[in-house]
Amino acid sequence: MTRNNGPIGEDDLTAYVDGELSAERRALVEDWLEGHPEDRKRIEADIRIRDRLQGGLGILVDETLPDRFRVEEIATGLRARRFTQFSRLAAVFALVSVGVASGWIARGRVPVPMAVASNSDLALAAYQVYVPDKVRPVEITADASESLGVWLGNRIGLSVSVPDLSDSGLKLIGGRLLPGDDGIPAGQLMYEKADGSRVTLYFRAAKSENGSILFQETSGANTLAWQFGEMAYVLTGESDKDGMVELAMKVNASAS
Amino acid sequence: MAGRYAEIESNVLHLQRFALALTRDRDRADDLVQDTIERAISRWRLRKPGLPLRPWLFTILRNLHVSGFRKTMRMREASGVDVDGLGAVDGTAEGRLELAQVLRLLAQLPEEQRVAILLVSVEGFSYAEASKIMGIPAGTLMSRLSRGRKRLRELIEQPPEARLRRVV
Numbered sequence: 001m002t003r004n005n006g007p008i009g010e011d012d013l014t015a016y017v018d019g020e021l022s023a024e025r026r027a028l029v030e031d032w033l034e035g036h037p038e039d040r041k042r043i044e045a046d047i048r049i050r051d052r053l054q055g056g057l058g059i060l061v062d063e064t065l066p067d068r069f070r071v072e073e074i075a076t077g078l079r080a081r082r083f084t085q086f087s088r089l090a091a092v093f094a095l096v097s098v099g100v101a102s103g104w105i106a107r108g109r110v111p112v113p114m115a116v117a118s119n120s121d122l123a124l125a126a127y128q129v130y131v132p133d134k135v136r137p138v139e140i141t142a143d144a145s146e147s148l149g150v151w152l153g154n155r156i157g158l159s160v161s162v163p164d165l166s167d168s169g170l171k172l173i174g175g176r177l178l179p180g181d182d183g184i185p186a187g188q189l190m191y192e193k194a195d196g197s198r199v200t201l202y203f204r205a206a207k208s209e210n211g212s213i214l215f216q217e218t219s220g221a222n223t224l225a226w227q228f229g230e231m232a233y234v235l236t237g238e239s240d241k242d243g244m245v246e247l248a249m250k251v252n253a254s255a256s
Numbered sequence: 257m258a259g260r261y262a263e264i265e266s267n268v269l270h271l272q273r274f275a276l277a278l279t280r281d282r283d284r285a286d287d288l289v290q291d292t293i294e295r296a297i298s299r300w301r302l303r304k305p306g307l308p309l310r311p312w313l314f315t316i317l318r319n320l321h322v323s324g325f326r327k328t329m330r331m332r333e334a335s336g337v338d339v340d341g342l343g344a345v346d347g348t349a350e351g352r353l354e355l356a357q358v359l360r361l362l363a364q365l366p367e368e369q370r371v372a373i374l375l376v377s378v379e380g381f382s383y384a385e386a387s388k389i390m391g392i393p394a395g396t397l398m399s400r401l402s403r404g405r406k407r408l409r410e411l412i413e414q415p416p417e418a419r420l421r422r423v424v
Binding site for chain 2 (some may be wrong): 056066
């Protein structure tokens, strides 16, 4: 934006006011202004106006920070709001017994949002492919769980924190990037219990605001799909519904 | 966590000022700032490391403002700002009056020129930062600055009669 040769033009005069010229170009503009009093006046006016804007609006940043914008409290509120949303859903969800729920879903009585259902399918498929692999179940190992989260987050376009589920006896093995539907990337984290059984957490940027929680049982494994904040999650493993919901709570806690 | 909150907090008044100049409505401005902070918290880890925080926060706020317009179609903007409408602003009566006048002046610019001038002249962002925040090339930014300043010169420096004569 600061050409160093060529005639002085409108861009130079604009950039001069904002101190965006190279020293060399700036000197040229100053020389030129000596011979162009009209433009000199205009520059002086621009600077006067800028100073007035800065002065007039300055009192807004000299204030003390309003209590409403204590960031710590906003973060707490955000966390609490998400938790309430999820807990309310989880409570309703817990009332429906597993067998009945899957029966109803099979008969189409419970409307199942397509996005959630298809995430569950993809998560289950990925679980079935990678969990039995003893040699290389993950693409990136847990040694660098910090960079694993950063890498997956960059790829899926949302911030990812790798949940610590060691309280539930689950040790992180690592993770990988997966194709979601529509070619949108998804992530998979894999955890292992002492007995060798494994649990995966599949996640991707949610397509729309969708509060439903969906538990499905198959002969291979069970899936729990839900959404928290801007992320859609699917847990896949052998735990029952209550065990899955408990893990989901921990995932939410680490995400907020 | 505490460090990142403090970092965000040190930018809040600047965000609030920008939001107020965009919306000219204290309540809407405050909602915009609140949404910006929430988004910054939940997307914190997506920040490119090493990039300064303030331009990132301004980008979030600007995008929320633009998408808020699109979503709610609330294109209506307050036509002016009266001193009382600013809510609790510290400062002397003169200071508050001058603030209202400056906001009124800026309100007479098209939005794209107003934003360019706020970012560069008031917040002191470089051309590179401001054009990134607005998602436009530097050349476009400069022409918006140039046109906006021309308009401000006309509004401020020319007495009303002179402007009238020019129109006729």
